Amino acid sequence: MIDDPEHKVAFVTGGAQGLGLGITHHLLNTGWKVMMFDRDKDAGDEVMASLDDEPRTRCLFFAGDVADEQNVAIAVQRTIDRFGRIDGLVNNAGIADPDSGSVEHLDWEKWQRVLNVNLGGAFLATKHATQHLRQTKGAIVNITSTRAFQSEPDTESYAASKGGLVALTHALAVSLSGDIRVNAIAPGWIEVGDWQKSANKSDPDHSDTDKSQHPAGRVGTPNDIAQAVSFLLDPKKSGFMTGETIRIDGGMTHKMIYAD
Template sequence: MTKCVLITGGAGGIGLGCALYFADKGWSVFIADINGEAGRDAAQKIGGADFALTDVASEESVKACVEKCVLRFGRIDALINNAGIADPFTEPLEKLSLERWSRIISVNLTGAFLMTKHCAAHLRRANGGIINMASTRAFQSEKNSESYAASKGGLLSFTHASAVSLGPDVRVNCICPGWINVSGYQTSERDHSQHPAGRVGKAEDIASLAYYLVSDEAKFITGQSFTADGGMTVKMVYVD
């Protein structure tokens, strides 16, 4: 039977890149996204995919999404927790509202928990895998990004904790992307030269890693976090 991947935030960016990549490998793809128009367009673009309008911060919405996926494809072999509020910047820490902090944490971190909770039984039956999409901002920061950094750092800890709880039936790993150009931004030579790999990242760079980590070739890998940033976080930067 064809394997199925459920991708949150799959209507655009890295999520869409993963959806296209897995579909090209012959997997059934189920997209969960809060953007209905983009989600339906993405599912139609892929062909054979399906979509559910989903707010990952709502347990009721998550439960309905998982039920629809299983009804449509009969199984879940992989879950990619990619949905998140992508803008890392908020107002200064002293002015950051609890509402804004809580919303970012609830989508970026609690969303992964809820999806994992409701997919767990299906993933156990499939001996499947989970990918949590964190960020290099789990390790380094700019000003006024506390809530985003905390949510992504939390995903690292959630990854190794859930890997222990769900193992050996389900493997759980985390990817920390760096600068991945999914917005159509016109990159410059300076942008590329910041990376030891010689270029800014593409969605396929993350999708191929996610695919490997849930494949049978990676059966001995669980509870780990992988940085995919073209080497940017290991390059020393000096201010002249």
């Protein structure tokens, strides 16, 4: 097994925009090679074009749907063909359906799509990457959400999928014990407006009220999560951790907020 980070390879789903792009950049900046798997081809092509020559040689992009098993299998194989190994899997791809409506009107196809992407996609990526992660004694990081523990109205499909990821994390940690460590991160409010492709990019704008909801005094950034991903992928720093879900939310879920 190679411990030098310059030889290590990460497979990041949803890696071309938002939180996933922050993770991709952080891993590249710390010497990793990265397969950036994302269904938005324009976003992925834009990221590749923005990289300097050297990090571009360490980054591979594949446009595909994480809920499509054939797409996932092809992307994993292309990673092996290009880099020869996989040391870390980051199951980050996820969608929400803010217009799904109340539970009695929730469309079955919309419910199923959210579950297929957020939970099923993590299963599929794990299924196809596991044989390679066993060889490197690698690690998996699932990106869940604080919505696994608290909710807003009419978010059943998203909350269920993220709660499922918490359970999948400890189930996999037991099933893959001895070979692969599996942990999860539950981000809170993370600002990703400035981490989108150029057509969708927006400048962060947070009120004092937004910030005051967080004991940390601010809204989170992708780098806050990316650094934790890096920690969980590193066996020298987190080698005794598996099956855990870490909340990174600036303390928001611990603060009582009363209506005026």
